[in-house]
Amino acid sequence: MTKVVADRAEAQQDGLTFGNPIGCHYHWLEPDRIDGYGDSVRRLAGKVELAVDGFERTAHLSEEVFAGEAADTLRDRAARRHEESAAVRDNLRGLGRAINAYSDALRRYREGLEQLRAYAVSAGLEIRDQRIWPPVETIAGDTPQKEVDAWERDWKAYQACFEAKVELRDARRAATRDLARALAEHAGVHPDKDKAKLVARNAHQVRFGELQREAAEEAMEAVQANDAADTARHTVEALKRREQAALGDLEEMVLAERPPEEIQAQAAKVQALHRELTEARVEARDAEAVAEREVAQADRAARNLEAAEEGRTRVVGERADLPQGPRTAAQPADLKDRLG
Template sequence: MTRVVADRIETQQEALQFGDPIGCHYHWLEPDEVDSYGDSVRRLAAKVELAVDAFERTSQLSEDVFAGEAADTLRDRAARRRDESATVRDHLRGLGRAVNAYSDVLRRHREGLEQLRDFAVSKGLEVRDNRIWPPVETLPGDAGQKQVDAWENDWKAYQACFEAKVELRDARRAATRDLVRALAEHAGVHPDEDRARLVPSGAREVRFGDLRREAAEEALEAVQAGDAAEAARGTVDALRRREQTALGRLENLVLAEAPPEEVQAQAAQVQSLHRELTEARVEARDAEAVAQREQAQADRAARDLRDAESGRPRLVVDRAEWAPADRPTDLRDRLG
């Protein structure tokens, strides 16, 4: 008896568990290309260093060389540009070092996968489709001692491959996190600090972290609602085709003067499909309404974020809905 394993895409899910096939194919960027990009970033940092020196010399112009209000303004601006350029230079240097370090990790990862594959082959494990497949999960009850020993050795070899794969994966993930931190530092993006960052907008203050989070959540809910509506429409189409097929069979039975019990059974099936189709149409209409509402909310959240980032004041207008006097008002409907 062998273990049946679903062929998951490990590069996307990264949900490797003991007993799963172990991927040993390198599919990331070529380390040399990543290394070349890191070198180019560090060369750019060297060019920015020249700008830092130029602003430094300009900010230190003496009064004997250049005096007056214009000279003071020039020196002040040069000093600010020097500080800004120095910050960019430091960030570029850090980013270049992080990219070069990441290329080294990718290079070691590729070499480790090659060694992992060679080790698995040398131990007699099955290597197919760039994967190391686990041994047979169980043995028959009449298996001999030699067969049991070979089975245990295969599982020990698989365990060594599994542990090596986990170590390679963890090292690559750690390097990826370091690279992301360097990118965030260079771009000045600190998501954890968004909640504490307040930016004035007119007479009010806008919390950009909250707006970004709200826009992202609304966009995700709109996508999910759209998928649900699409699935509901697909169900309606499928039931409609089944109903048409069942009606065609019923017509053929009637024309062929089939026995009454066959005609009644087919008619009952048509009625059942018609009921399912009616219910599915109602669900599809509800899902479509939800999708439209979620999309409108996502568009509104995106506009609010865009207006806040551009510094425009936000005008929020709630549309009042008329309700008969004898109808109780639902505050949840009124307040959204």
Template sequence: MTRVVVDAIETQEDKLRFGDPIGCHYHWLEPGAVDSYGDSVRRLAAKVELAVDAFERTSTLSEEVFAGEAADTLRDRAGRRHEESATVRDNLRGLGRAINAYSDVLRRHREGLEQLRDLAVSKGLEVRDNRIWPPVETLPGDATQKQADAWEADWKAYQACFETKIELRDARRAATRELVKALAEHAGVHPDKDRARLVPAGANQVRFGELRREAAEEALEAVQAGDAAEAARDTVDVLRRREQTALGRLEELVVAEAPSDDIQAQAAKVQALHRELDGAKVEMRDAEAVAQREQAQAYRAARDLADAEAGRPRLVVEPADGQPGRPSDLRDRLG
């Protein structure tokens, strides 16, 4: 008996080895559906572009058009929002392009598998159950030269099909990595950089990437809560000034002995402003409480990350059996 004399290629795809049946069936997402999703992401980026323009125009309002403390605050906030929205717009554009590029790769992959199937059929290989089957592995010792040549040609044809399948696989995997990279850029998360470094947490293990993502999320929530509290304080200040102005106007009307209807209308305006101011003060206190809570959580997440990077153990307490809830930081429990 004569064994196969073709080079053994140990390249794998889902346990695929040289000599195994080669799958030629496309079973990934439809390229058209992927392309449509990429288009929708890019349309969303176009909508964000409108917000970018609006924030830019607001941040560049001249003093002649809008002046004063409120105008300065508005321009400052619009400037910050312009930078944030521009970053979101750029990330969405990049993500949309990456998704569209991935759909093109899937389309080429599907066409490549169809061409691979046609190649196998043209070479006389057996194609069954969406697989290209290898030729027989051995030849009898009394095989003729013609049979040996045909057998060797079949194996060379199989090798060509196998190498084509590996090339298709590598191209698809490279495109997948590019898409994942674009997703990571959009989310601001890069867990691969810390894949090998682990931090013990009781019976569990916490990855550095997870700690950094948690710290970033808590920091963002703290910033957003701080902005909300600042906006609430600004609203209270504006209403307080409006109330003082209305009170001054009421005093002027009383001193000037203006008609009673004018005095009553001004008094009603003062009362309405006072009620609005009281409501704004309540909202301000609530916003400040939320901001303090979010700030404390951000400090806690940053402290956990710093401890992990410094190699200090991260102490947690596990809930008792039957007690719902997630592990909490032991230092928080003990103050």
């Protein structure tokens, strides 16, 4: 039979391990409340906008209205204040958008948990204490085939619930990382590669304790690689739209029987866009591959750090095989056989 051994760092996050009850209760902040926070930040950005306009008008006072050394000093100071207040306004707007996006992510997370619970109910799994409970671990080898089939269906339904919960959890964590990145940007912090800490840009200093350098650097590289992959995808989408628009123009020119030189020029434009799109798709695939590789390295560094902090050795999947032979009536079915 198969000995089921799960990697705790892989499968157990937030107490989630295959074979244990799956929580389907939403216990985070209400999304509407978080939306209220984001709206408040954006309203504050609107008030800062008034200061931006005031400093801008002061910085551009004409010599005819106000001249002299005092006027020049006032205009210089107003120009500096304009730049500072504009930066604050932009940061507040970005932070407000990030908070609103996080509330949307939590709203999707809550809806996903409700759908998960509904699916578990429809599949006939046991729901108790806002948790989806797994079927019994093993059944006797002489159990009737009808009961064995039902038992396997229940386990496959439980596996689908487990995988859905992992996807929901990962999506929520990605949204949390985006919000943390927006908060760091608003605070003006950036990772200092020469020191194993984070320092701030504007004469502020933020210390995050004794971080493991490798895990921090791998995490930042993963974020940068994902950003590069997103940019490449957006470039591909933009080129696709431009190519379709150029093709439409070419078709209209042919139907309108425009001069051959105009049609030829438009066809050359379409060909150039197509070549550019082909190259962009190759670059996007490369960026996706790099992002996947960087995320895997960051996950591995984080798991090693977690294991070191807890003073344990990571456990990997291992298989304890008995001598092969026909299954007897007393030998129960195993988890590997029924889940494939």
